[in-house]
Amino acid sequence: MKPKLILGIIAIVGFTSLLMYNFGNSISTYVNFEQAVEMNNAHVVGSWDDSKDYGFSMESKQFSFYMEDEDGNIRRVVYPKAKPNNFEEADQLVVIGEMQGEVFYADEMLMKCPSKYNNADEAEFEKAMPANS
Amino acid sequence: MIKFFGEFFVNAAFLTSILAAIGYFVYSQREEKRYLKVSNWLFGIQGLFLLVASGLLLYIILTHQFNFYYVYNYTSSDLQLRYLISAFWGGQEGSFMLWILFSIFIGFGLMKWAREPYRGPVLFFLTLTQVFLFSMIAGIPFGDFTLGASPFRTLAEAMPNAPFLQSNPDFVPQDGKGLNDLLKSPWMMIHPPILFVGFAMMTVPYCFAMAALWKRKYNEWVGPALPWTLGANVALLTAIFLGGYWAYVTLSFGGYWAWDPVENASFVPWLLGTAGIHTMIIQRKSSTSQKASIVFAILAYVAIVYETFLTRSGVLSDSSVHSFVDLGLYNQLVVFMAAVTFIGLGLFIYRYKELPKQEKESKLLSREFMTFAGAMMLFLIGLVIILGTSSPIIGRLFVDNPTPPEVSFYNDWTMPMAMIAAIMTVLGQYLFWKRQDGESLAHDLTLPVALTCVVTLVSIFMGEVRNLYYMLFLLTAWFAVIGNVIIMIRLARKKPMLIGGTLSHVGFGVLLLGILASSAYNANLLDDATKRYNAAIKNGEITDEQGFRKTQTVDFLELELNEPKVINDKYRVTYEGYTLKNQERPGQQEYKIKFEPAGGEGQQFTLNPQVYPMLSSSTAQEIQWSVDPDVRSGLFSDIYLYVSGSSFVERKNEQAKQQGNNTASASGGMEDSVAVQKIKLERGDSTSVGPFDIVLRDYRQVEDQQLQDSTVVAVRAYIDIAQRGSDNSRVIDPLYSIYVENGQNWSYAPPQQIPEYNGTVQFSSIDPTTGEVELTFRGVKEEVEEEWVLLVAEEKPFISIVWFGTFLLMGGFSISIFRHWDRERKKS
Numbered sequence: 038m039k040p041k042l043i044l045g046i047i048a049i050v051g052f053t054s055l056l057m058y059n060f061g062n063s064i065s066t067y068v069n070f071e072q073a074v075e076m077n078n079a080h081v082v083g084s085w086d087d088s089k090d091y092g093f094s095m096e097s098k099q100f101s102f103y104m105e106d107e108d109g110n111i112r113r114v115v116y117p118k119a120k121p122n123n124f125e126e127a128d129q130l131v132v133i134g135e136m137q138g139e140v141f142y143a144d145e146m147l148m149k150c151p152s153k154y155n156n157a158d159e160a161e162f163e164k165a166m167p168a169n170s
Numbered sequence: 171m172i173k174f175f176g177e178f179f180v181n182a183a184f185l186t187s188i189l190a191a192i193g194y195f196v197y198s199q200r201e202e203k204r205y206l207k208v209s210n211w212l213f214g215i216q217g218l219f220l221l222v223a224s225g226l227l228l229y230i231i232l233t234h235q236f237n238f239y240y241v242y243n244y245t246s247s248d249l250q251l252r253y254l255i256s257a258f259w260g261g262q263e264g265s266f267m268l269w270i271l272f273s274i275f276i277g278f279g280l281m282k283w284a285r286e287p288y289r290g291p292v293l294f295f296l297t298l299t300q301v302f303l304f305s306m307i308a309g310i311p312f313g314d315f316t317l318g319a320s321p322f323r324t325l326a327e328a329m330p331n332a333p334f335l336q337s338n339p340d341f342v343p344q345d346g347k348g349l350n351d352l353l354k355s356p357w358m359m360i361h362p363p364i365l366f367v368g369f370a371m372m373t374v375p376y377c378f379a380m381a382a383l384w385k386r387k388y389n390e391w392v393g394p395a396l397p398w399t400l401g402a403n404v405a406l407l408t409a410i411f412l413g414g415y416w417a418y419v420t421l422s423f424g425g426y427w428a429w430d431p432v433e434n435a436s437f438v439p440w441l442l443g444t445a446g447i448h449t450m451i452i453q454r455k456s457s458t459s460q461k462a463s464i465v466f467a468i469l470a471y472v473a474i475v476y477e478t479f480l481t482r483s484g485v486l487s488d489s490s491v492h493s494f495v496d497l498g499l500y501n502q503l504v505v506f507m508a509a510v511t512f513i514g515l516g517l518f519i520y521r522y523k524e525l526p527k528q529e530k531e532s533k534l535l536s537r538e539f540m541t542f543a544g545a546m547m548l549f550l551i552g553l554v555i556i557l558g559t560s561s562p563i564i565g566r567l568f569v570d571n572p573t574p575p576e577v578s579f580y581n582d583w584t585m586p587m588a589m590i591a592a593i594m595t596v597l598g599q600y601l602f603w604k605r606q607d608g609e610s611l612a613h614d615l616t617l618p619v620a621l622t623c624v625v626t627l628v629s630i631f632m633g634e635v636r637n638l639y640y641m642l643f644l645l646t647a648w649f650a651v652i653g654n655v656i657i658m659i660r661l662a663r664k665k666p667m668l669i670g671g672t673l674s675h676v677g678f679g680v681l682l683l684g685i686l687a688s689s690a691y692n693a694n695l696l697d698d699a700t701k702r703y704n705a706a707i708k709n710g711e712i713t714d715e716q717g718f719r720k721t722q723t724v725d726f727l728e729l730e731l732n733e734p735k736v737i738n739d740k741y742r743v744t745y746e747g748y749t750l751k752n753q754e755r756p757g758q759q760e761y762k763i764k765f766e767p768a769g770g771e772g773q774q775f776t777l778n779p780q781v782y783p784m785l786s787s788s789t790a791q792e793i794q795w796s797v798d799p800d801v802r803s804g805l806f807s808d809i810y811l812y813v814s815g816s817s818f819v820e821r822k823n824e825q826a827k828q829q830g831n832n833t834a835s836a837s838g839g840m841e842d843s844v845a846v847q848k849i850k851l852e853r854g855d856s857t858s859v860g861p862f863d864i865v866l867r868d869y870r871q872v873e874d875q876q877l878q879d880s881t882v883v884a885v886r887a888y889i890d891i892a893q894r895g896s897d898n899s900r901v902i903d904p905l906y907s908i909y910v911e912n913g914q915n916w917s918y919a920p921p922q923q924i925p926e927y928n929g930t931v932q933f934s935s936i937d938p939t940t941g942e943v944e945l946t947f948r949g950v951k952e953e954v955e956e957e958w959v960l961l962v963a964e965e966k967p968f969i970s971i972v973w974f975g976t977f978l979l980m981g982g983f984s985i986s987i988f989r990h991w992d993r994e995r996k997k998s
Contacts, residue, residue, distance in 0.1 A: 060568075060579060097724075137719075144722070
């Protein structure tokens with residue numbers, strides 16, 4: 038009984054610590070472009086800078102745009118896929134990839150769309166009319 | 171009025187559910203029949219109220235009452251009936267209602283089938299969970315705090331900060347925001363209801379476990395709880411399958427599984443429920459594992475509530491591809507979760523000392539030990555997935571603002587555990603049906619082990635597997651398939667109803683084979699030039715315009731109209747144009763991509779991926795496009811492709827931009843830039859102008875009443891005009907006429923508009939000697955434009971095996987439901 042129990046505890050402790058260690062390694066924190074320079078798999082949060090050129094290039098088969106991170110750094114982001122649906126609508130973007138020089142090469146991109154709940158925007162109501170009642 | 175009645179009935183149902191819960195509680199304590207009767211009536215009335223409220227919600231959706239936030243937010247007046255109906259569960263509020271609705275039907279079932287002494291407590295806990303769910307949609311204000319988000323709240327209540335509502339609170343929009351185009355799919359109609367059936371059914375084992383603890387009857391509860399748990403399991407599995415299939419065939423996610431929180435939200439309860447099924451089966455057979463059965467029954471439901479919390483509280487909004495709306499239910503969901511967990515585990519700990527202890531240790535080679543170990547494996551897999559999914563919360567232990575874990579975290583942990591589980595399924599089954607010792611087991615296992623080795627070696631050679639880990643994976647998966655098939659055949663000969671468990675285990679093995687084959691051998695379909703280019707990128711030979719080395723390969727397949735490319739030495743692929751399908755969605759294009767075998771032998775086929783503008787989110791200047799992939803499913807491999815760009819889409823975007831500029835700058839100088847082209851054609855000739863293909867079908871003299879009396883001759887040309895690549899050609903018939911006025915001949919030839927285009931065609935002259943007709947095009951680009959399409963195309967091997975494995979699992983569990991249900995029925 039005793040050795041079995043000890044063995045069991047060792048197994049549980051070993052499993053849990055290995056799992057947590059691995060889990061800790063596989064997550065990272067959201068960073069800005071400057072911090073991303075030294076990272077391989079950086080998650081950068083920011084918003085699309087729509088004042089600059091953006092679009093899909095047929096020659097290089099890449100979608101590129103400028104993004105402003107939360108600390109105000111603006112970098113060009115290159116994404117090797119087509120422009121995602123609702124890119125323009127997103128009020129926040131998360132790009133996952135790495136920096137090379139001044140360009141961020143994103144392997145993945147997540148779009149956070151505006152909450153429909155509180156920030157109702159008048160422009161949404163273009164078709165709207167006051168009711169007669 | 172409807173608002174009042176809607177909220178009234180929701181809250182009346184809320185109140186009755188509280189009363190019913192109290193009634194069931196009293197009944198469980200005192201065991202007097204009248205309390206049960208009253209509570210059952212209250213429960214039924216609650217269901218009736220909820221049914222009326224649901225009817226009202228459906229009514230305001232079907233009658234387009236856009237002053238309601240829910241109706242405005244999820245529907246629009248042009249939505250088809252079936253999507254209007256599915257809008258009922260398209261939002262969070264309605265989906266809570268659906269969940270309770272199913273739960274009520276289950277309640278009626280439990281009234282009939284749950285026997286004493288469990289009946290009272292089971293119904294009490296079921297009603298208690300309904301009370302919590304009702305609180306999510308009650309919409310009762312307490313000062314600044316509102317309890318739940320009512321589906322019947324108005325726009326003004328939902329968006330108090332909107333300025334236009336402050337100035338005019340009676341404002342009613344003429345149309346709603348509509349359903350997201352991606353959700354306009356038949357899957358949207360069936361996937362969520364099945365999921366909620368699963369959620370509702372998974373409450374039942376929780377209720378039974380709690381009843382067992384309450385009534386101190388720790389053994390008999392598994393009998394009636396087992397079929398319900400199996401039912402929940404099948405419902406969840408079906409929902410997971412439908413979700414995966416939906417993601418694969420219509421959402422262009424590129425696969426069936428991505429470890430997204432929403433996917434995990436239905437998978438973890440399934441794993442824990444399945445773990446519970448294992449321990450319950452053991453407990454029923456040999457009265458061990460009582461503690462584990464109770465704990466798993468509790469945890470499976472806690473997992474449902476926890477994952478509901480994760481997906482609906484907004485904590486995951488950064489880390490998921492699904493969009494979440496935070497309805498302000500965070501605190502309520504925390505309370506719900508805490509209550510379910512603490513009541514469940516609290517009662518368990520309170521009774522812990524009394525719980526039956528196992529008299530002697532199970533041997534390593536016993537069905538008790540092996541099945542229990544299998545359940546633990548499932549539990550651990552579930553734990554790993556919960557850990558990963560909880561990264562926004564648990565990750566704070568490590569970093570400040572945690573990202574979700576890399577996908578490899580899930581794969582690295584779950585796959586080895588699945589491999590161990592695969593081996594255990596066979597050992598467990600060999601021990602389950604026969605008492606064995608090491609020697610007899612080794613003897614019995616000789617055949618499956620030998621067969622497994624042969625089959626694994628063959629698949630390693632055939633599939634050219636080089637990776638040691640994959641080889642090991644194959645070995646375990648084949649072992650699960652072959653070992654369980656052998657037992658299944660033996661059982662089927664004795665009594666076919668017994669095969670449920672083995673069939674599920676075969677399904678599990680098949681699923682593992684499918685997962686490996688489909689994920690490890692997924693290949694992009696590329697032509698040779700692109701492959702060479704990608705090889706050069708890998709060698710670091712390509713630099714981009716800024717002088718940096720390109721690291722990202724190009725995974726697109728670009729095709730020009732009617733110019734075939736050979737891909738992967740296997741197919742000759744041709745873009746054969748597109749069809750405009752305005753009747754399904756305005757502006758939808760269906761592309762024709764023909765695949766022929768490159769070698770010349772074999773079947774040819776055509777795939778039809780689609781592209782459509784998302785009208786709800788497009789503006790006049792900016793069209794947002796969405797895609798619908800097409801999949802050719804084969805026995806051995808699927809071809810999966812979607813359009814990520816085309817000349818048609820490009821042109822439409824340009825036009826939209828131009829129109830935007832025109833309206834902005836009131837269109838100056840348009841006439842100057844109009845290109846004028848004259849083209850001479852004979853009957854039957856065809857040519858191309860700008861983006862159009864043109865055929866002069868015929869021209870002939872007409873006698874038109876509307877022409878002036880002085881007309882000498884009038885000729886109409888009949889021209890087929892089609893955008894190149896499109897087979898939707900239109901006929902236009904420009905007129906050329908000569909009339910006499912003041913003794914002079916004049917020609918009259920009005921330019922005719924090209925449909926859906928700014929340019930015009932004019933029948934400008936005719937040469938009587940040669941029969942040649944001259945057409946003048948205005949506003950059409952001079953150079954002939956190339957028609958192209960940009961595809962993302964992948965070959966995905968053995969996806970069918972994944973589905974097949976899933977079906978086997980469903981089949982196995984379903985057979986088990988019938989077996990256990992049948993036995994329970996015979997008992998009474």
